[in-house]
Every structure is written in C-alpha cells, then in structure tokens.
Amino acid sequence: MEGVDHLASERSRAQFDVEEMKVVWAGSRHALEVSDRISRLVASDPAFRKDNRTSLSRKELFKNTLRKTAHAWKRITELRLSEEEASRLRFYVDEPAFTDLHWGMFIPAIKGQGTEEQLQKWLPLAYKMQIIGCYAQTELGHGSNVQGLETTATFDPQTDEFIIHSPTLTSSKWWPGGLGKVSTHAVIYARLIIDGKDYGVNGFIVQLRSMDDHLPLPGITVGDIGMKFGSGAYNTMDNGVLRFDHVRIPRDQMLMRVSQVTREGKFVQSNVPRQLVYGTMVYVRQTIVADASCALSRAVCIATRYSAVRRQFGSQNGGVETQVIDYKTQQSRLFPLLASAYAFRFVGEWLKWLYTDVTQRLQANDFSTLPEAHACTAGLKSLTTSATADGIEECRKLCGGHGYLCSSGLPELFAVYVPACTYEGDNIVLLLQVARFLMKTVSQLGSGKKPVGTTAYMGRVDQLMQCHCAVQRAEDWLKPSVILEAFEARSARMSVACAQNLTNFANPEEGFLELSADLTEAAVAHCQLIVVSKFIEKLKQDIPGKGVKEQLEILCNIYALFLLHKHLGDFLKTGCISPKQASLANDQLRSLYSQARPNAIALVDAFDYTDHFLGSVLGRYDGNVYPKLYEEAWKDPLNDSVVPDGYQEYIRPMLKQQLRNARL
Ligand SMILES: CCCCCCCCCC/C=C\CCCCCCCCCC(=O)SCCNC(=O)CCNC(=O)[C@H](O)C(C)(C)COP(=O)(O)OP(=O)(O)OC[C@H]1O[C@@H](n2cnc3c(N)ncnc32)[C@H](O)[C@@H]1OP(=O)(O)O
Numbered sequence: 001m002e003g004v005d006h007l008a009s010e011r012s013r014a015q016f017d018v019e020e021m022k023v024v025w026a027g028s029r030h031a032l033e034v035s036d037r038i039s040r041l042v043a044s045d046p047a048f049r050k051d052n053r054t055s056l057s058r059k060e061l062f063k064n065t066l067r068k069t070a071h072a073w074k075r076i077t078e079l080r081l082s083e084e085e086a087s088r089l090r091f092y093v094d095e096p097a098f099t100d101l102h103w104g105m106f107i108p109a110i111k112g113q114g115t116e117e118q119l120q121k122w123l124p125l126a127y128k129m130q131i132i133g134c135y136a137q138t139e140l141g142h143g144s145n146v147q148g149l150e151t152t153a154t155f156d157p158q159t160d161e162f163i164i165h166s167p168t169l170t171s172s173k174w175w176p177g178g179l180g181k182v183s184t185h186a187v188i189y190a191r192l193i194i195d196g197k198d199y200g201v202n203g204f205i206v207q208l209r210s211m212d213d214h215l216p217l218p219g220i221t222v223g224d225i226g227m228k229f230g231s232g233a234y235n236t237m238d239n240g241v242l243r244f245d246h247v248r249i250p251r252d253q254m255l256m257r258v259s260q261v262t263r264e265g266k267f268v269q270s271n272v273p274r275q276l277v278y279g280t281m282v283y284v285r286q287t288i289v290a291d292a293s294c295a296l297s298r299a300v301c302i303a304t305r306y307s308a309v310r311r312q313f314g315s316q317n318g319g320v321e322t323q324v325i326d327y328k329t330q331q332s333r334l335f336p337l338l339a340s341a342y343a344f345r346f347v348g349e350w351l352k353w354l355y356t357d358v359t360q361r362l363q364a365n366d367f368s369t370l371p372e373a374h375a376c377t378a379g380l381k382s383l384t385t386s387a388t389a390d391g392i393e394e395c396r397k398l399c400g401g402h403g404y405l406c407s408s409g410l411p412e413l414f415a416v417y418v419p420a421c422t423y424e425g426d427n428i429v430l431l432l433q434v435a436r437f438l439m440k441t442v443s444q445l446g447s448g449k450k451p452v453g454t455t456a457y458m459g460r461v462d463q464l465m466q467c468h469c470a471v472q473r474a475e476d477w478l479k480p481s482v483i484l485e486a487f488e489a490r491s492a493r494m495s496v497a498c499a500q501n502l503t504n505f506a507n508p509e510e511g512f513l514e515l516s517a518d519l520t521e522a523a524v525a526h527c528q529l530i531v532v533s534k535f536i537e538k539l540k541q542d543i544p545g546k547g548v549k550e551q552l553e554i555l556c557n558i559y560a561l562f563l564l565h566k567h568l569g570d571f572l573k574t575g576c577i578s579p580k581q582a583s584l585a586n587d588q589l590r591s592l593y594s595q596a597r598p599n600a601i602a603l604v605d606a607f608d609y610t611d612h613f614l615g616s617v618l619g620r621y622d623g624n625v626y627p628k629l630y631e632e633a634w635k636d637p638l639n640d641s642v643v644p645d646g647y648q649e650y651i652r653p654m655l656k657q658q659l660r661n662a663r664l
C-alpha cells in the first residue's frame with residue numbers, strides 16, 4: 001500500500017519530542033537545518049542515484065564515481081555551498097571517492113605540516129581542485145610501522161633538490177586512496193637522507209601526473225591495486241600503487257613545519273615535537289570516530305524499523321503474529337547498538353572539541369596535551385570502529401534472511417565500513433599506543449605528577465583500588481556515580497595489574513610484548529570509561545524537549561550496563577562488583593529494554609535519514625517492506641530474460657543427458 005505509514009502506530013507511542021531529539025543528534029538547530037536541506041537536495045537529484053551500484057562492473061563503478069564527484073563539485077560551486085554544506089553533501093552522496101583523501105588527508109597534511117609559504121602556494125590550488133592530491137604513506141612492506149618505511153628522499157646540494165626513490169619492491173607505496181587513477185599530486189612519506197645520514201620519515205609534496213594529459217611524469221610508475229572486499233562498496237575508490245625511479249623535486253616541496261633542510265643541506269629541527277609528522281592521522285582518527293556513529297545509526301535504523309514490521313510466531317486464535325522487536329532476545333541485541341550509536345555521537349562531539357583545543361594549543365607552542373590527544377583519538381578510533389563493524393553485521397543478522405540481500409543495504413554498508421578497523425591505524429596497534437600511555441601514567445603516579453584529562457581518575461588510584469560497589473537494588477545501577485565508579489575502578493585496576501606484571505620483566509619492552517593481549521584489554525577498559533563518562537557529562541547539559549533527556553538517560557544506562565554485562569569477567573575478576581550486583585545489573589538492563597521499546601522507532605527517526613541515504617528496502621521510513629522487496633527482486637539483471645543466458649549451452653544439454661540416462 002503506497003502512501004500508508006505502516007509504522008504510524010509505532011510512532012504514535014513515542015514518549016518524547018522527536019524533532020527536539022533530531023536537534024540533539026545533529027548537534028545544533030543550525031546543523032539540523034543544513035543536514036536536512038542537503039540530504040533532500042541529494043535525494044531529489046537523479047545524478048546521485050546509487051541503487052544500481054552492486055551490479056556495475058569495476059570500470060563502470062569507477063566512472064560512475066567520477067561522474068558523481070564532478071556533478072557534486074558543480075553543484076557545490078553553482079550553489080556556493082559553504083564548507084559545512086559541502087561536507088554534508090559528500091556525506092549524503094554516500095560513495096567513497098578520491099575527493100575524500102584530497103579534502104580529508106592531502107589538504108590537512110599540508111595545513112598541519114607545511115610552512116606559511118607552502119600553505120600560500122599549495123592550498124589555493126587544492127581548494128579550487130586545480131590539483132588533486134592523496135596521502136601516500138603506507139608501503140607494500142610497511143603500514144603500521146611508519147618508522148620502517150623505505151622510500152628515500154635524498155638531498156642533492158648541487159641542484160637544491162630531493163631525489164625520491166623506491167629502492168625495493170616492498171618500498172612501493174601501496175593503498176593510498178585516489179592514487180591509482182586520479183591524483184595529480186601526493187603528500188608522500190619518505191626517509192630524509194642528507195650526506196648519507198638518515199633523518200627519519202618526513203612528508204614531501206610530489207607531482208605524479210602531467211597537468212596536460214594526465215600521464216605519469218618521468219620516473220613514476222602508478223596504477224590501481226585491484227578489487228577489494230564486497231561488490232560495489234569500496235571499489236569506487238582507486239587505491240593505488242606507486243614507485244619512484246630517482247624522481248627529482250625542488251627542496252621547497254619538503255613539508256618544513258616540523259623540520260627543515262637549508263640550502264646548504266643542514267638539517268634543522270624546529271621546536272615543535274617530531275610527532276607532528278603524524279598529525280594528519282590524529283585529525284583523521286577524530287573524524288573516523290564521528291563517522292562511526294553515522295554508520296552504526298544507519299544500520300540500527302534499518303534493523304529497528306524492519307524488526308517492528310517483521311512478525312514471526314505467537315499468533316493466538318488466528319490473530320496477528322508477534323513483532324520480532326518484542327522478543328527480548330531481539331531487544332538485547334538491538335537496543336545496545338541503538339544506545340552505542342548515541343554514545344559514539346556524543347563522544348565524537350567531545351573528541352572534536354579536544355582536537356580543536358589541542359590544535360589551538362599547538363599553534364601557541366603548547367604541546368602538553370598532544371600525548372593525550374594521540375591516546376584518545378587512537379583508542380576511540382579503535383573502540384568505535386570495531387564496535388560499529390560488529391554492530392553492522394549484528395544488524396544484518398537481526399534482519400534474518402532478508403538482511404543478506406543487497407537491497408537491505410546492509411551488505412554494502414558492512415563492506416564499505418569494515419576497513420575502518422584497519423585503515424588510519426590497525427585497531428590493535430592503536431590500542432597498544434593507548435596501553436603505552438596508560439603504563440606511563442601509572443608509572444608516574446608515585447612521582448607526584450598529577451594525571452589530568454581522561455586519566456585524571458588515576459589520581460584517585462588508592463581509593464579506586466579499594467572501593468566497594470554500593471549497589472544493593474537493581475535501581476541503584478541507574479545512579480551515574482555508581483556506574484562511573486565501577487568503570488573507573490575496573491580500568492584503574494586493570495592498568496595497575498598490567499603495570500605490576502611488567503615489573504616482573506628485566507626488559508620492559510620484552511614485558512610489553514609478552515603482556516600485549518592484557519594491555520589491549522586494559523586499553524579497551526579505559527576507552528569504554530571515556531565513552532560512558534562523556535555520555536554522562538552530556539546529560540548534565542540543559543537538554544530541552546519533552547522527554548528527550550529521559551530517553552537519553554535510558555540509552556546511557558543501557559550502554560553502560562550492556563558493557564558491564566559483556567565484560568563481566570573484567571568487573572568480577574578485579575573485584576569491582578560482586579556476582580549478586582552483576583545479576584542486579586542484568587535485571588535493570590531488562591527493565592531498561594522495556595522502557596526503550598515504545599520509543600525505538602522514534603529514536604531512529606531522530607537520525608533524520610532519507611530513504612535515499614539509507615538505501616534499504618527493509619529500513620524504509622513508511623515500513624512498506626514486502627511489496628518493495630518483491631519489486632526490487634524483479635529489477636535484478638538476471639530477471640531481464642525469463643530463460644537465462646546459458647540455458648542452451650549448459651542447462652539443456654544436462655537435462656537432455658539425464659533424460660537419455662533415464663530412458664536407458
Ligand atoms: C566533491 C567535493 C566534496 C567536498 C567535501 C569533501 C569533504 C570530505 C571530508 C572527508 C573527511 C575525512 C575523511 C577522511 C577519509 C578517510 C578515509 C580513510 C583513509 C585511510 C588513510 C590511511 O590509512 S593513511 C595511513 C595511516 N597509517 C597509520 O595509521 C599507521 C599507524 N602507525 C602509527 O601511527 C605509528 O607508526 C605508531 C603510532 C603505531 C607507532 O609509531 P612509532 O613507532 O614512530 O612510535 P612509537 O611507538 O615509538 O612512539 C613514539 C612516540 O610518539 C607518540 N606518537 C605516536 N603517534 C603519535 C601521533 N599520531 N601523535 C602524537 N604522538 C604520537 C607515541 O605515543 C610515543 O610517545 P612517547 O611514548 O611519549 O615517546
């Protein structure tokens with residue numbers, strides 16, 4: 001039934017003001033207005049159609065992306081869209097493309113690591129897209145270990161140039177998005193060599209292709225690295241391979257904010273920390289955390305709407321069957337993901353604030369908060385992307401068999417999303433960075449250095465090592481102070497236990513390697529504490545709108561108690577809570593699911609996603625799933641003919657053979 005809202009009765013049960021929740025989700029009334037307007041602009045433009053992606057060949061897919069990005073750029077310039085509007089447009093176009101790396105990494109790398117003159121020279125060209133750039137760091141042989149990169153940039157004092165060279169096969173740049181077929185330029189990372197001495201990895205701007213005919217410049221070999229996981233999905237991106245054969249670039253194309261090479265070939269280290277060479281990764285990790293809430297909320301929106309439409313079992317005397325969303329098992333899998341989407345949204349907002357703060361401090365030569373910014377961006381990137389990738393897959397299963405169809409939107413979402421666990425730092429490697437930071441914090445506790453920021457709780461380590469959880473009734477678990485103390489105690493105790501175990505090793509680095517699995521668990525506990533505490537902090541703000549704050553409180557408690565339930569082993573092993581308190585937490589969790597149930601559809605409506613963006617027959621706003629699912633099947637190219645191509649060659653002879661055998 002076209003035009004009928006099959007989810008209307010669900011919507012009428014909501015106990016809060018959905019429009020106000022949309023504002024909370026978007027971040028502000030202004031952000032909601034921009035987001036809503038741009039999402040409709042994209043949805044109504046046929047040039048941004050995306051429902052045929054999974055049936056296109058790689059070449060068609062890629063060309064289609066080029067067409068869309070050109071069209072997007074035309075619309076951005078015609079409509080004079082602001083940076084905020086353009087970035088929303090990119091979000092709703094919903095197709096990975098070279099432009100992500102140009103705007104998301106090439107430009108930030110120049111901005112963060114270039115000198116004033118370099119910014120003035122390169123940024124205007126990049127902003128007008130008169131050059132297109134990518135970020136070429138990873139090599140065939142090394143990705144995580146950035147210090148292990150092999151590409152060299154050797155200074156030639158005769159000509160005042162660097163010679164960029166790939167000395168081995170494993171030094172080939174491998175993976176950079178936008179490199180394979182599009183980028184004219186790249187920020188490449190290479191070992192700086194002066195007079196035979198190695199000064200470590202630095203960034204350089206290198207032109208790759210001719211501005212006249214797009215052919216690679218002399219000495220450059222470049223191409224695409226091939227098909228990636230999933231049909232459609234990330235294959236819109238030209239991840240590339242690049243080799244240099246003694247390519248010369250002028251000296252002023254080394255990004256020289258962090259260190260400089262003079263005309264005489266002298267290496268000068270400025271007063272900014274060397275780690276700023278890694279600054280672009282900190283920036284992108286922060287954007288990836290914000291993006292996790294988008295990907296997860298999208299999957300949750302599809303699974304929640306479909307779970308309210310889908311009915312199985314439970315019919316009494318020929319009446320209607322039970323909506324699968326009413327099964328407690330469905331709720332216990334779905335609602336923690338709904339709560340996680342909101343939790344990641346708020347921690348993403350906070351991380352953006354932290355990043356802005358550290359950037360301002362760096363400009364004023366205050367580097368004191370850089371280690372914390374690195375640990376938070378690395379840890380939260382790891383935590384949120386792992387949970388989101390797992391969450392999308394869980395949403396697929398929550399939709400039963402139909403979730404496996406491409407028309408559900410979930411397979412492609414998963415395939416596009418899952419590399420986020422690897423790119424911008426493998427999630428385990430990043431957790432180990434957090435663990436290093438935690439071990440350093442614990443080791444300094446005795447020295448009188450007071451931990452600040454997200455590790456401030458470690459300053460109360462004596463109390464946290466001894467405290468006893470005060471919960472006696474299930475409702476006690478609704479107190480933010482109780483939840484916070486349990487999470488702080490668990491994290492502090494896990495870190496302290498690792499630090500104590502490390503003292504058993506004569507060589508600390510050896511100990512770190514041996515205990516690395518425990519260390520990553522301590523890092524996860526710390527990062528989960530950050531997410532929980534930022535959700536609780538958010539709720540201290542003034543949040544207008546009927547019932548909005550109450551719903552967020554329910555979600556916050558679901559998030560925290562779900563984590564407690566999932567990681568019960570940690571909480572019990574460290575003696576933070578008793579088995580009885582664990583069981584009370586579980587009782588409370590069940591009650592919270594019941595409270596969330598009538599609001600579930602409205603809570604996903606608050607994401608304000610258009611049907612175009614969701615790209616899912618199961619997640620349609622009107623819940624009119626079955627006719628559309630049926631209709632969609634007939635659009636498959638296999639259904640273009642009634643008798644399939646290949647019948648005469650393969651099916652008919654086989655059938656005839658069977659017939660002959662049967663007659664014998
Ligand atoms: C059409 C028009 C549209 C217009 C609008 C479009 C808008 C689009 C916008 C899009 C926006 C964004 C989207 C972006 C797209 C993303 C797509 C994804 C692309 C993915 C790209 C990549 O993957 S790039 C490659 C990433 N690579 C990695 O992440 C490598 C991981 N490895 C490392 O980071 C490091 O090597 C390491 C940290 C693991 C270890 O480094 P190293 O061995 O050198 O260090 P140590 O362990 O010895 O540590 C030394 C000390 O340094 C500290 N440290 C380490 N890293 C950092 C850091 N980043 N910052 C600060 N400090 C750091 C470390 O803690 C040590 O400190 P001490 O202990 O105090 O010594």
Ligand SMILES: Cc1cc2nc3c(=O)[nH]c(=O)nc-3n(C[C@H](O)[C@H](O)[C@H](O)COP(=O)(O)OP(=O)(O)OC[C@H]3O[C@@H](n4cnc5c(N)ncnc54)[C@H](O)[C@@H]3O)c2cc1C
Pocket residue numbers: 101135136137138141142143144145174175176177234239419422423424425426427428429432516
């Ligand atoms: C879709 C996609 C897009 C990308 N885009 C870009 C780009 O634009 N530019 C760019 O430069 N790069 C890009 N990359 C590369 C990406 O950043 C790297 O793949 C990533 O940093 C992981 O490094 P690796 O591949 O070397 O993994 P490896 O480090 O080889 O990881 C392999 C395994 O070893 C484990 N491991 C590694 N080191 C340790 C350790 N110290 N302790 C314990 N375990 C360890 C890891 O956990 C993992 O399980 C992209 C990658 C992908 C998948």
